[in-house]
Amino acid sequence: MSLFLGYEVDKDGNPTDKRLEIPAKILVRHMAAFGSTGSGKTVLAKIIIEEAAIEGIPIIALDPQGDIASLIKLADPKVIEEHGLPLKMLREYKDKVYVKIFTPASTKGLPICIDPIVFPDAKAEHEDAIRLLDNSSRTLVRVLIKVTGLPSSYESKAFAVIYELMKNYWQKEKEIKDLKHLADILVEDPLNSVDYGKYLKDAERERLSQSIRSLTIGTSELLFELGERLDITKLIKKEKGRTPINVFFLKTLTTDEERHFFISILVNRLYDWMINQGSSKKPRLIFFIDEIAPFCPSGTVKPGPKEGLKLIFRQARKYGVICIIATQSPKDVDYKAFEQMNTYAIGRITARQSREAIEHIVTAGAGETRAAKIINKLPRLEAGNFVLVSPDLKKDIQFFKTRWLLTEHETLTENDVRKLKEALISAGIIEVTTPEVTKVPEVKPEEVQPPTEAIDTKIEIEKPATMKPKEKIKDKEISKKEDILEELPTPKMSEEELETALKRPRIVGVKTPSSNEDVIAALAARLEELGHTEFGLEFLRDLVKKGQLKYPVAREWYYIEVNTALKTGLAHLEGEKLVYDFEKLLKNVMDEIDVSELNVDEHRVRKKFEKIIKSAKRANFIEYILLGRPFLKY
Ligand SMILES: Nc1ncnc2c1ncn2[C@@H]1O[C@H](COP(=O)(O)OP(=O)(O)O)[C@@H](O)[C@H]1O
Ligand SMILES: [Mg+2]
Numbered sequence: 104m105s106l107f108l109g110y111e112v113d114k115d116g117n118p119t120d121k122r123l124e125i126p127a128k129i130l131v132r133h134m135a136a137f138g139s140t141g142s143g144k145t146v147l148a149k150i151i152i153e154e155a156a157i158e159g160i161p162i163i164a165l166d167p168q169g170d171i172a173s174l175i176k177l178a179d180p181k182v183i184e185e186h187g188l189p190l191k192m193l194r195e196y197k198d199k200v201y202v203k204i205f206t207p208a209s210t211k212g213l214p215i216c217i218d219p220i221v222f223p224d225a226k227a228e229h230e231d232a233i234r235l236l237d238n239s240s241r242t243l244v245r246v247l248i249k250v251t252g253l254p255s256s257y258e259s260k261a262f263a264v265i266y267e268l269m270k271n272y273w274q275k276e277k278e279i280k281d282l283k284h285l286a287d288i289l290v291e292d293p294l295n296s297v298d299y300g301k302y303l304k305d306a307e308r309e310r311l312s313q314s315i316r317s318l319t320i321g322t323s324e325l326l327f328e329l330g331e332r333l334d335i336t337k338l339i340k341k342e343k344g345r346t347p348i349n350v351f352f353l354k355t356l357t358t359d360e361e362r363h364f365f366i367s368i369l370v371n372r373l374y375d376w377m378i379n380q381g382s383s384k385k386p387r388l389i390f391f392i393d394e395i396a397p398f399c400p401s402g403t404v405k406p407g408p409k410e411g412l413k414l415i416f417r418q419a420r421k422y423g424v425i426c427i428i429a430t431q432s433p434k435d436v437d438y439k440a441f442e443q444m445n446t447y448a449i450g451r452i453t454a455r456q457s458r459e460a461i462e463h464i465v466t467a468g469a470g471e472t473r474a475a476k477i478i479n480k481l482p483r484l485e486a487g488n489f490v491l492v493s494p495d496l497k498k499d500i501q502f503f504k505t506r507w508l509l510t511e512h513e514t515l516t517e518n519d520v521r522k523l524k525e526a527l528i529s530a531g532i533i534e535v536t537t538p539e540v541t542k543v544p545e546v547k548p549e550e551v552q553p554p555t556e557a558i559d560t561k562i563e564i565e566k567p568a569t570m571k572p573k574e575k576i577k578d579k580e581i582s583k584k585e586d587i588l589e590e591l592p593t594p595k596m597s598e599e600e601l602e603t604a605l606k607r608p609r610i611v612g613v614k615t616p617s618s619n620e621d622v623i624a625a626l627a628a629r630l631e632e633l634g635h636t637e638f639g640l641e642f643l644r645d646l647v648k649k650g651q652l653k654y655p656v657a658r659e660w661y662y663i664e665v666n667t668a669l670k671t672g673l674a675h676l677e678g679e680k681l682v683y684d685f686e687k688l689l690k691n692v693m694d695e696i697d698v699s700e701l702n703v704d705e706h707r708v709r710k711k712f713e714k715i716i717k718s719a720k721r722a723n724f725i726e727y728i729l730l731g732r733p734f735l736k737y
Pocket of ligand 2: 145
């Protein structure tokens with residue numbers, strides 16, 4: 104399955120007749136498009152969307168500027184011919200694809216209701232489920248604070264309560280129907296899921312419940328209750344063989360909070376859907392986010408969708424979900440998002456900082472000399488001209504010019520979307536709806552593609568707003584801090600020493616340990632083994648990096664660790680502290696290495712053991728457990 108993106112360009116920058124086609128499967132390792140405003144990023148993404156949809160890959164696209172929604176408007180056949188494209192392509196698009204424009208919190212297009220309660224599937228892996236519950240509770244609490252004015256002093260306790268409650272319901276396979284239901288449970292919980300008193304006074308609990316309830320009335324209601332419930336399986340379902348392109352028209356959301364919240368929920372849903380599909384090498388879905396910077400910004404600012412997006416970028420390839428992101432301002436996007444992308448399309452870039460921000464990407468893909476040449480060319484590239492950098496392509500560096508679109512490229516306003524819908528209604532294509540109607544009419548796919556002549560609206564192309572992230576000035580400082588954070592979780596002591604210890608000849612089966620060192624090495628190996636139970640160090644390091652160490656994922660792990668340690672009899676509990684027992688560990692190790700009597704200096708072994716434990720840094724989660732310190736403070 105290959106996607107026709109345009110034509111190769113020769114050394115002098117002139118387009119040739121040679122078509123540039125790329126296999127869809129390389130995009131499973133994700134793509135980022137860079138370029139100044141007007142360089143053609145959105146058009147390029149729309150070309151990929153058109154091609155993929157014709158090939159049967161469904162799309163979910165976030166449209167912050169309103170120019171993706173025009174995928175619903177077929178181009179004039181004359182124009183298509185003028186640009187050398189066969190009319191057959193236009194017909195194919197018309198016959199094989201249908202476009203839905205969702206307008207959150209509005210009935211101008213198709214309303215869509217988001218409900219922050221996402222329950223993992225009962226079959227979900229424990230770790231995945233925990234991540235999802237964690238993410239939904241976090242998102243919900245964030246919106247309660249930002250949208251309903253819940254005091255931020257509630258944050259951690261509200262989070263703990265909601266997380267524990269949801270987890271209990273999920274584990275008992277009981278449903279939480281919606282926000283109202285959650286608000287009810289908080290006041291009276293038949294399952295008694297949480298020791299509520301531990302976190303919230305009665306009045307606080309009542310306040311939290313009311314805060315949740317307030318999301319279901321007034322303007323919030325539009326977002327949370329209006330329209331069809333967001334359901335990925337339904338969204339991407341083919342109808343009579345036609346593949347859907349779902350455009351989320353974000354301009355109907357008026358504040359950053361609303362947009363962020365909406366995207367967070369969508370991302371959570373997508374994640375949940377993804378992990379329930381099981382892995383796939385074949386592309387299953389394209390998730391496109393245009394102008395991603397405000398949703399996944401660089402620095403320490405963490406708008407709602409950021410963590411969820413990064414999680415999706417990290418994991419999506421396993422599940423055949425193609426992520427495509429575009430930005431005019433790469434330095435304003437979290438570089439970790441780019442690290443997950445394997446193909447880059449770079450168009451004209453006029454701003455020096457933006458060129459600098461992508462220099463290392465080009466260098467990594469092209470080597471220093473070629474990279475310098477490419478970067479030099481960027482300011483003078485014409486609109487629609489790109490360099491494709493991808494180790495997955497036969498030619499790892501390829502200049503090309505995009506083909507013309509099969510659809511119009513216009514920036515639609517909310518009213519345009521409304522008129523489109525009205526045109527569809529008056530043509531009898533979709534049911535008449537009134538703003539009060541909360542159910543989206545069943546849109547028959549074969550009729551969704553509006554006849555181009557039914558729409559006669561002159562649309563002024565709005566200049567996309569230039570983004571001014573609030574954190575611009577502090578950016579350097581912030582990324583420095585992030586770097587420090589990155590370095591933190593690799594403690595000097597434990598891991599390195601444990602590793603060295605492990606590299607020593609295996610001790611199991613050795614009849615007579617000759618020295619303290621062997622016993623210590625065995626102890627160290629034992630400790631590491633414990634650290635690897637269930638999630639292992641990788642997972643823990645990940646948690647530390649994400650700053651999620653405190654609660655409740657850490658707690659979750661802590662319990663697993665506690666149980667394993669208790670079961671194996673290697674530790675005991677002191678209150679909530681898990682304390683590893685030197686004697687027991689030592690005995691265990693001795694049994695393992697077949698020694699009945701200790702013929703080494705126990706005092707020295709113990710001292711060394713304590714030293715290992717004590718030199719552990721707090722930042723390292725596993726060592727924190729080994730130290731037996733409580734980390735349930737939050
Ligand atoms: N139907 C079309 N097909 C291909 N390119 C188009 C079409 N309409 C306009 N363009 C080109 O796309 C450019 C705008 O690109 P766009 O993708 O909106 O930029 P960006 O997203 O990088 O800001 C215009 O300058 C124009 O040359
Ligand atoms: Mg654009």
